[in-house]
Amino acid sequence: MIELNHIFKRYPGGNEALSDVSFAVDKGELVFLTGHSGAGKSTLLKLISLMERPTRGQILVNGHNLGRLSPRRVPYFRREIGVVFQDNKLLNDRTVFDNVALPLVVAGITGDEVRKRVQAALDKVGLLARARGYPLTLSGGEQQRVGIARAITHRPVLLIADEPTGNLDAAMSDEIIDLFKDFNDHGVTVLIATHETRHIERLQKRVIALGRGHMVAST
């Protein structure tokens, strides 16, 4: 599903965020990406979701060679994956329903199909009752769950999450991680970047560790 070959990422000013990173994630796997802040986790996820491009090296995601993907094809590639952001990136002037519907609307899906899929996604994260509300009226954990509903509503084959439990208390963050585990059980490949070792110990899944832009360990 994901394959990185000798990836380097250098930002203007000479700061090398990633240096010679290589790993592969198989279809149906759940993998934790771990390391201290500044280790390069976010950069790596940005490269995989094509928000940035590597300085050197090759990335394959779901059969696409990202280096050869033209800017015109990027939107269509993004519809194959789902991304959960640490700051959830919800649109505060739209209802929860409209936020979750966005990936469907941009893909040209209309009418009843949108309603059904959004309701299914919100039901999955336990927020069906809040569909008509606005994001700012929800708690931090609820907002993060809306972000997750938005990431799965278009049924992606790959789910990527950047510190999805960053600002949540222990019970809440366990719930979030269990949600990801559930999607994985239904066949979705999941890659979660987190610095909380508690989840890693609890779930007993594969771990890729980064330190100062280098691969430290891969189980």
Added chain:
Amino acid sequence: MKAYFARHIQVFLATLGDLIRHPGASFLTIAMIGVTLALPAGLYVGLLNLKQLSHSWDRGGALSVYLHRGASGQAAVAAMRRLPGVQSVRYISPRQGLREFEQQSGFGRTLTALHENPLPGVVVIRTPSSPQALTALVAALRTEAGVAHVQSNLAWLERLDAALALGHRLVMILGALLGFALILILGNTTRVAVVNRATEIDVIRLVGGTDAFIRRPFLYTGALLGGLGGVCALILLELSLLLLHDPVHNLAHLYASKYSLTGIGGGDALKLVVIGTILGWIGARWAVGRQLRQSVQ
């Protein structure tokens, strides 16, 4: 295909809804576009009216042939009747001329102080309108016996036509300039709108929205504002014509004419709205394209 149209209608309705919900800012933009469009459109309508006025005059008009003192009016009239292109001939004798002059000039009795009648005999010839025929006729008349001078209204009609053509060209240039101004106005409005919605645009891109999808609402807004600006220009124009109606009517009355101003016609009115819409779309397309390229990820 059906879904495609459904999406477009959806975006159009959403744009219209946005406009109705936030009327303040949109109103200013629409008024600005209205004034910008009303200026060249108003000049155009003025020109149309002038043209109509000049056409209502007798284009072929009358040729005035002044005879030498003492030349026989009867003989001259008889000779001129035989010339090709002459429709009708009227002879005004010196005495008749003096009487008409007394009545119309207001000099009245002071003219009796003159020892003799200074006016020559005049033959007024009516002729069909072709300018070539008129020129030929003028040349033929000049060779007639007893003819002192031939006065044709051809020259000044030509000058008027030339002046109107110049006016027309000026309106075109002004229209092009103000059309460009309209593109700039809507370009700037759109640019501000895009900047204000930067977060939304980022999120739409992250969930797989194409640039065309992001552009669509801005293009609809631009086209809608441009079209409504055109409607606003029409309203301004009609209001101006309404204000001008009475003074023009009075003036025409003083000249014993039934002339009245014509407004912009249905076809031209539609053209104005369509031009506004197209220019609005172009302005929005230009601005949003630029903005999206700048923020490309």
